[in-house]
């Protein structure tokens with residue numbers, strides 16, 4: 001007898017969902033009541049990418065309302081039909097100037113921007129060389145393009161150059177890297193990658209989702225902080241939904257690059273334009289990034305404070321990764337993993353989850369990042385700091401981390 005239930009849509013899906021649960025990979029959404037770091041019942045959030053605290057900024061809400069009144073809440077059509085408003089145009093020009101490039105092009109999300117660029121630049125027979133820890137959207141984009149996908153060791157420009165030297169120079173080769181790595185918080189070595197690309201006539205693309213607004217003296221991102229010129233990185237992608245506090249993304253580069261995207265990028269052509277109200281509000285985000293450098297100054301002091309004080313967590317089985325950005329991950333040790341009952345496979349997902357749950361019981365929201373988002377065995381608490389945290393907030397996080405990871409406490413849980 002065939003199992004009829006398994007052959008139905010829901011039956012097949014439920015079997016898959018069950019496997020996901022058994023592997024401790026099941027994920028759940030949590031409903032929040034707002035963008036701020038302080039929630040109801042004294043809850044403090046340390047897992048948002050709203051690094052400058054702009055997502056809940058009243059002046060942005062005002063600008064959004066004004067944008068909606070002037071240009072509409074929705075774009076109404078794609079950019080090439082009649083969805084390209086004055087608000088989009090103004091924002092594109094401003095982003096081009098801000099990043100020191102000829103032009104910029106808006107997309108509705110960073111995921112879509114990455115699909116849009118790589119699929120327009122590469123095709124079958126071409127190759128994208130990725131840092132091993134690149135964002136998932138960059139890998140998906142390469143698959144959409146039908147291009148070959150190669151990965152080099154994380155942060156290793158020499159390994160990248162060795163691959164470039166071995167590849168047929170008549171093929172198009174695009175080197176792709178995150179500026180700031182989203183789960184590790186460290187940065188790419190852009191000067192080294194840029195010179196490798198120059199020597200081998202390859203193109204370089206940087207996804208600076210976590211660098212823009214945060215790094216560099218004026219917040220222009222990873223390129224500014226490493227003194228890399230726009231010429232060295234011909235393709236720059238940035239998102240608006242992280243430090244800039246709105247939503248959407250852009251690609252900035254030469255006039256030829258932007259024109260090619262408008263003509264050939266299917267993820268650009270076949271979609272409704274980003275809300276013009278959001279585009280309008282993002283102009284105010286850029287004003288705040290430029291005119292309120294104290295947000296970055298405060299954030300930097302919180303980062304330094306956290307790093308100084310969190311180093312001792314190592315003795316409690318939580319190892320702080322090397323990072324100078326607001327992303328400050330704490331990797332759960334193998335020892336804690338064994339105590340938490342993680343499997344023989346070297347995984348530590350359960351231990352990371354247990355740690356996140358203990359934090360939550362104390363009113364701290366900091367999510368555990370597990371495989372497959374990060375490699376097996378490197379599950380972590382991805383702590384992110386924001387300019388809207390106070391030093392007292394960070395002290396409360398530290399105090400709670402030391403308490404819930406204290407060896408005596410974990411031993412106690414084991415016995416019970």
Ligand SMILES: *Cc1c(COP(=O)(O)O)cnc(C)c1O
Pocket residue numbers: 108109110111112114135137178182207209210239240241248249
């Ligand atoms: C968040 C992120 C994206 C996706 O951007 P969205 O606007 O959220 O779709 C792309 N790349 C990196 C490195 C990111 O961190």
